[in-house]
Amino acid sequence: MSVNLKMFLKKTIIGPSILINGRLSGEEDLTVRGRVEGEVALSRRLIVDKTGIVKANVSVKHAIISGVVVGNITATDCVELTPGGRMVGDIAAPRVIIVEGASFRGRVHMGDAQTLREARERLGTKPAATSQTSASARFSSSSSLSPISRPPSVPRLILRSTPIPLTQKPIPRPLNTMANVPPSPPSPPEDIPPTDALPMDDDDEFSGDKPLPPEPPAFMEANQKKVVLKKKK
Amino acid sequence: MLQNEPINIIRKGITIRGSLSGGGDLVVEGQVEGLVDLKNHLTIETTGKVQADIRAEQLTINGEASGNIDASSRVAINASALVSGDIRAPRIVIENGAIFNGSIEMDVKLPDDI
Amino acid sequence: MANTIIGSSIIIDGEISGDEDLVIQGTVKGRISLKESLYVESSGIVEADIDTQNVEIAGRVTGNIVASDKVELKADCRVIGDIKSPRILIADGAAFKGNVDMDIKD
Numbered sequence: 065m066s067v068n069l070k071m072f073l074k075k076t077i078i079g080p081s082i083l084i085n086g087r088l089s090g091e092e093d094l095t096v097r098g099r100v101e102g103e104v105a106l107s108r109r110l111i112v113d114k115t116g117i118v119k120a121n122v123s124v125k126h127a128i129i130s131g132v133v134v135g136n137i138t139a140t141d142c143v144e145l146t147p148g149g150r151m152v153g154d155i156a157a158p159r160v161i162i163v164e165g166a167s168f169r170g171r172v173h174m175g176d177a178q179t180l181r182e183a184r185e186r187l188g189t190k191p192a193a194t195s196q197t198s199a200s201a202r203f204s205s206s207s208s209l210s211p212i213s214r215p216p217s218v219p220r221l222i223l224r225s226t227p228i229p230l231t232q233k234p235i236p237r238p239l240n241t242m243a244n245v246p247p248s249p250p251s252p253p254e255d256i257p258p259t260d261a262l263p264m265d266d267d268d269e270f271s272g273d274k275p276l277p278p279e280p281p282a283f284m285e286a287n288q289k290k291v292v293l294k295k296k297k
Numbered sequence: 298m299l300q301n302e303p304i305n306i307i308r309k310g311i312t313i314r315g316s317l318s319g320g321g322d323l324v325v326e327g328q329v330e331g332l333v334d335l336k337n338h339l340t341i342e343t344t345g346k347v348q349a350d351i352r353a354e355q356l357t358i359n360g361e362a363s364g365n366i367d368a369s370s371r372v373a374i375n376a377s378a379l380v381s382g383d384i385r386a387p388r389i390v391i392e393n394g395a396i397f398n399g400s401i402e403m404d405v406k407l408p409d410d411i
Numbered sequence: 412m413a414n415t416i417i418g419s420s421i422i423i424d425g426e427i428s429g430d431e432d433l434v435i436q437g438t439v440k441g442r443i444s445l446k447e448s449l450y451v452e453s454s455g456i457v458e459a460d461i462d463t464q465n466v467e468i469a470g471r472v473t474g475n476i477v478a479s480d481k482v483e484l485k486a487d488c489r490v491i492g493d494i495k496s497p498r499i500l501i502a503d504g505a506a507f508k509g510n511v512d513m514d515i516k517d
């Protein structure tokens with residue numbers, strides 16, 4: 065009977081014409097193709113399809129956004145914005161992926177770098193060439209790695225030892241951003257939950273846990289005025 | 298192809314404090330503290346560490362950056378990057394594995410009825 | 412075929428509206444208004460006023476139901492509330508408490 069089959073799929077779909085206004089919670093994947101407003105609390109994945117609009121504060125394990133989200137997301141694992149995904153709000157999650165073609169405005173809080181790296185180390189995961197998202201992100205970014213082609217007559221870099229005023233005003237934003245941005249809920253969890261505490265039932269592989277780059281020796285600091293920029297031929 | 302392109306490089310082991318400005322591309326393998334204002338492409342390699350407000354056309358981060366970033370075209374925060382600060386650019390990409398804390402400002406086109 | 416499925420672990424507290432079929436396997440509290448059919452499956456629990464075209468209930472519903480076409484109470488369902496609809500079917504084994512109004516015009 066088709067009813068039983070649907071039960072086994074354990075998946076909730078909000079169709080394109082449906083509007084839900086209120087609080088939605090659950091322990092299964094939720095796909096939104098219509099509109100959900102209010103509050104969403106899920107222990108698994110939220111998938112906002114192209115036609116989907118979520119105007120809500122969301123707490124979830126993993127969010128994949130191809131549609132529109134306005135509101136704050138707290139995810140215990142990951143928030144992904146795919147091409148076409150649009151979001152305005154704050155994200156608190158140990159992993160955040162924004163690919164080419166996605167747009168986002170808001171704060172991102174992944175948490176302490178050391179804690180994150182240790183958590184990823186514990187999982188023993190490697191930079192995920194297997195992850196489709198990461199692969200496509202890498203592909204799109206690789207184009208930016210090739211130097212901008214320009215004629216050899218382009219002015220050389222000027223190096224000055226003392227700060228000079230820029231022709232334009234310096235970016236009028238505080239250096240330490242997270243401490244200074246106006247508060248807006250939800251306050252990101254200080255202790256990013258252990259990401260391996262949850263069942264690894266979907267694409268949970270972490271990536272990018274390369275060791276910290278070695279600190280360059282500091283012996284040159286005293287002579288910094290004599291530093292010459294090398295030119296690679 | 299990379300060999301034939303003239304690129305400015307701040308090598309590993311070099312630290313620069315102060316203000317950097319210019320029109321060429323720059324690759325940072327060492328450390329920069331202060332202010333960076335470039336017309337073209339800034340690349341921070343995995344060994345590179347930049348503690349500065351950065352203004353550039355394009356920015357590729359494989360290493361560490363802290364400070365505010367203003368790019369006229371694109372910012373790529375790659376898998377090995379560790380970045381904190383506020384970023385403003387028309388296109389911003391964060392790869393899986395990158396660590397970023399701060400704010401992002403892109404132009405987000407929302408439906409009218411939201 | 413229904414586009415929208417509210418799965419068995421899902422709890423919605425609020426309003427649902429739309430122009431397509433809706434299948435409820437989970438819990439919905441509040442209000443439901445649809446232009447198409449509503450299916451409350453055996454695991455479904457609805458505590459809401461319902462306004463729709465068709466309703467098929469195999470689960471539990473508490474609330475008033477208005478359907479422009481048909482209401483069907485299946486075996487083992489449990490419904491408390493008033494029903495207003497031109498066609499009402501109550502199966503053997505269904506539990507129902509409330510008023511029935513088939514909207515007969517004089």
